[in-house]
Amino acid sequence: MGLRYAPAILIGRCVRVLARLRKPGGGSAVPGLVVNKIAPGFLTETLNSFPEGLVIVTGSSGKSTTTKMLVAALRGHGKKVFTNPSTANISQGLTSALLEEASLTGRIAGDIAVLEMDEGHGALIADALKPKVVLLTNVMVDQIDRFHDSEMVAGMLEKIALRATQAVVVNADDAFLEQIVTRLRGTVDTPRFGVSVDVLDANPRGLGLAAMTPRRMPSEAGVLVRSVSGRSTEVTIDGGAVTTVRLPARGTHYAVDAAAALATARAVLGNRFDPAIAVSTIGSIPPVFGRGETLQVRGTTVEFVLVQNPASFQLNIDHLDPDTEQILFAVGSDVRDPSYFWPVDTSGLGHVDIVSGSKADELALQLSYDNVQIGRIERDLGKAVDEFLAMPEPSRGVKTVIFSADSMRRTRAHLGLSAVEAPE
Amino acid sequence: MSDELTIVTLFPSLLNSNGDAENARVLARRAEWAGASARVVAVEDASELPAHVDAVVIGSGSDNELEAARDKLRTLLEELRRWGTEGVPILAVGTGWELLSHGIELAGSNGGPVRAIEGIGILPGRAVPRESRVTDDLVVKSKFGRLVGFENHARDYNHAEASPLGRVLSGSGNGRGSGQEGVVMGDVFGTHLHGPVLAKNPGLADELLARMFRRAGLDYQRGERAASVDEIARAARNQIAVRLGLESE
């Protein structure tokens, strides 16, 4: 593409420096905004320019963990991989991330790009992209103020899937995704991953999918999650030997993410795929912050649990240690209207010591109608976190913080756990 | 009359997009807090309908499944007609409400012709396309108090003027310049206020409970636990109202 985008790239970089001077650690989306305005083709052309192609990971949930696993597996195979930080899955953020690495010709050193893409955003730029492989994780009922319903989400995913030139990797347990496969009419490979009957039985509320296929995937049909136990899972590839994979946190959804990453790595690498390398590199990704991660904070052990949608909300509550004595629960402004959380049965929590976040009252209301006992409501999250950590050590279990993404960012900033991305 | 109050939620697998069906749980819980015993029955097929019904909740669903949901509701047409006139409160939210009307007009895709779906016709009026979907806070002045909630709908509602639920203080409601929201006919309540409208607005919940209890020959007095939970609801309503420039109450 020559030097056509050089001025835009230079301007974008200047804007980035200025944005950082004004607000240290911040301004990540602004340079992308500027470049998208002055050189609208930059983003898609750069994404299409990787010698071994572009891989898109999209779907309602599990994108960011699966992307990390897939990137680890590909790097384990010696590939140089460009990927986007998970906070930058909007157009501007992505362009900004590319700017960090692009040469003035708009090229990025790397063999392959793996991008986590929000389904809404992905559908908007899908027409201009030529991904080699697309991974569709699932269709869950996402935030209703953004997407009206599951059919609409499925439609957006189909639009992205139709752009794949080689393979569309799908969750075999998801009926919406299987419908998309039917409409692809055999134009590309469609490798599957899924869970066994036993795994489904161990999750009596189901997997949180908007619609499930009637039968489980036969083991010979792809990557099968045979069992999940604590932070490990047993999988088979095409009905072959049983392999144990370490997970970044407890929970069936992480096992499904690992299966998705294995199936996708194989689709990308073809006969260069080495299952042993893939399994060990996927198992080596660090625990995911705020998704069942346990940290030492101010001299005490704290488990952080992230709820992003009704499905992860329900699964995370169901997977909490029933002995958990101290709980802080915070929902913030990322949840515009918490109505869609109401089908979640929170009664299993029993009690919550402090309810916090800017949506504290709405959350407390839902908990109350599930007869969950509430210690108190403290809307100021910083204060709530301080007081929660200062409570005497629990006699059973560890201090547990459950939060939405916005409350997670604020908690992380408050505790100085790591640099915080600027809000988009 | 039976010892246990039975609240049914109709076809929740088709009609619970925004957690509207959970209003059944709100009624059951408040009935328990008032000292009664109560249960929620999710009815997915007419054959599952309990012999005795004290209240009915119909939630909102997806446009793709409007006809499927309408056909299911039709199998209970006689019951719905009877309940709505003999003291069995029916709360219908969003598309669940629209399906009780005379009909729903759907905007054709890409400028195509408007398509109409017949409703089951137990409420006056019909749903007609809006220029664009409204997804925002909705505040309504009603005789059950100031109602605060969230609306998310692609259609206005025509001809509810005779008996609206209330007057719009902020938001769109029934639209078409009516300045009104919802409809009330006998014991049938239709509203765009989606999600747990009864939890957030216990004044409306208690109106439905009073009707349920009256028919069962009981007296409804708000329970102690409800009183403390209602303080949380008041704070949640006020937070939204103040953000919209309305007064705290």
Ligand SMILES: [Zn+2]
């Ligand atoms: Zn729809």
